[in-house]
Amino acid sequence: MSETIKKELETKIELQHLIKIYGNQPHVALKLFREGKTRDDILKLTNQVVSIADISLKINKGELFVIMGLSGSGKSTLVRCINCLIKPTSGHIYIDGEDIAHVNETRMRELRLSKISMVFQQFGLFPHKSVRENVEYGLKVRGIKPVLRREKAQATLTLVGLEQWGDYLPSSLSGGMKQRVGLARALATDAEILLMDEPFSALDPLIRREMQDELLRLQKELHKTILFISHDIHEAFKIGARIAVMKDGKVVQLGTPKEIISQPANDYIRAFLQDIYDSKAILG
Numbered sequence: 001m002s003e004t005i006k007k008e009l010e011t012k013i014e015l016q017h018l019i020k021i022y023g024n025q026p027h028v029a030l031k032l033f034r035e036g037k038t039r040d041d042i043l044k045l046t047n048q049v050v051s052i053a054d055i056s057l058k059i060n061k062g063e064l065f066v067i068m069g070l071s072g073s074g075k076s077t078l079v080r081c082i083n084c085l086i087k088p089t090s091g092h093i094y095i096d097g098e099d100i101a102h103v104n105e106t107r108m109r110e111l112r113l114s115k116i117s118m119v120f121q122q123f124g125l126f127p128h129k130s131v132r133e134n135v136e137y138g139l140k141v142r143g144i145k146p147v148l149r150r151e152k153a154q155a156t157l158t159l160v161g162l163e164q165w166g167d168y169l170p171s172s173l174s175g176g177m178k179q180r181v182g183l184a185r186a187l188a189t190d191a192e193i194l195l196m197d198e199p200f201s202a203l204d205p206l207i208r209r210e211m212q213d214e215l216l217r218l219q220k221e222l223h224k225t226i227l228f229i230s231h232d233i234h235e236a237f238k239i240g241a242r243i244a245v246m247k248d249g250k251v252v253q254l255g256t257p258k259e260i261i262s263q264p265a266n267d268y269i270r271a272f273l274q275d276i277y278d279s280k281a282i283l284g
C-alpha cells in the first residue's frame with residue numbers, strides 16, 4: 001500500500017463497545033444489558049434508557065462520515081459523548097489514540113477547545129454579536145490575540161462566501177447565511193474534527209441542497225474529519241463517504257452508499273432505500 005493511501009486510512013476516531021444509559025441506576029441497567037435483556041425490558045424493569053447499545057466503529061482521518069437514524073435512535077447522545085459533554089456508561093472513545101471517555105474534566109475541556117468544533121442545527125449564534133464576533137468567538141476562548149483572530153475570522157468568512165457580512169448582526173442574515181456563519185465559526189479554530197448535528201435540517205430544501213454542495217466543496221479543500229448527523233437518507237447518501245445507520249441505539253449497517261444499496265442488511269434498510277427509489281420514480 002502506498003504512503004498516501006496509508007495516510008488517508010489513518011483512524012481519527014474509534015468507538016469501542018460504547019454504551020450510554022440514562023437514569024439514576026445505569027450500572028443496574030448495564031448488568032441487565034450484558035445479560036442479554038432488551039432495551040424495552042430494561043426500560044420496563046428499571047426505568048433506565050439504553051440510549052447507545054454497544055457501538056463499535058472507526059472513522060478515518062479526513063473522512064466525511066454520516067450517522068443516520070430516525071428520532072430517538074441515539075444520534076445526539078453519540079455526538080455528546082464524542083464532544084465530551086457527557087460520559088458514556090461503558091466502553092471507549094479514542095481520538096488520535098487517546099481514550100477520551102476516561103479523562104478528567106480539565107482534559108475534556110482542553111479536547112473540546114483544541115480538537116473538536118461543533119455546528120448546530122439551530123445555528124447557535126450570539127444574536128447581539130456581529131457576524132465577525134461570532135466567528136471570532138471560538139478563537140477568543142482559546143486565548144488568541146485580537147488582531148490574529150480578526151484576521152482569521154475574515155479569512156474564514158471569505159472561505160464561506162460571507163466576506164462582506166462581518167459587521168452585520170445575525171438577524172440580518174437568511175437561514176442559509178446564518179449556517180454559513182456557524183460553519184465559519186467551527187472552521188476558524190482549525191480543529192481537526194467537525195461534529196455537525198443535523199446542521200441543515202432547519203433550512204429550506206433548496207438552501208439545504210446548496211449547503212450540502214458547499215460542505216462538499218469545502219471538504220475537498222480542507223480534508224477535515226467530519227461526523228455529520230442526519231435523519232435524511234437523501235442527505236446521507238449525497239454527502240457521506242460512509243454511513244452508519246442507527247436504530248434503537250445500535251448500528252444496523254455501516255458502509256459506503258454503494259455497499260448499502262447493493263447489499264442492504266435487513267428490511268429496515270430496504271425501507272429507507274425504497275424512499276430513494278420512490279423519489280427517483282417520481283423524477284422519471
Ligand SMILES: Nc1ncnc2c1ncn2[C@@H]1O[C@H](COP(=O)(O)OP(=O)(O)OP(=O)(O)O)[C@@H](O)[C@H]1O
Pocket residue numbers: 022023049050051069070071072073074075076077078231
Ligand atoms: N437526558 C436524557 N435522559 C433520559 N433519556 C434520554 C436523555 N437524552 C436522550 N434520552 C433518550 O435516549 C434515546 C436517544 O435519544 P437521542 O436524543 O440521542 O436520539 P436522536 O437520534 O438524536 O433523536 P432526535 O433526532 O430526536 O434528537 C431516546 O430514547 C431518548 O428519549
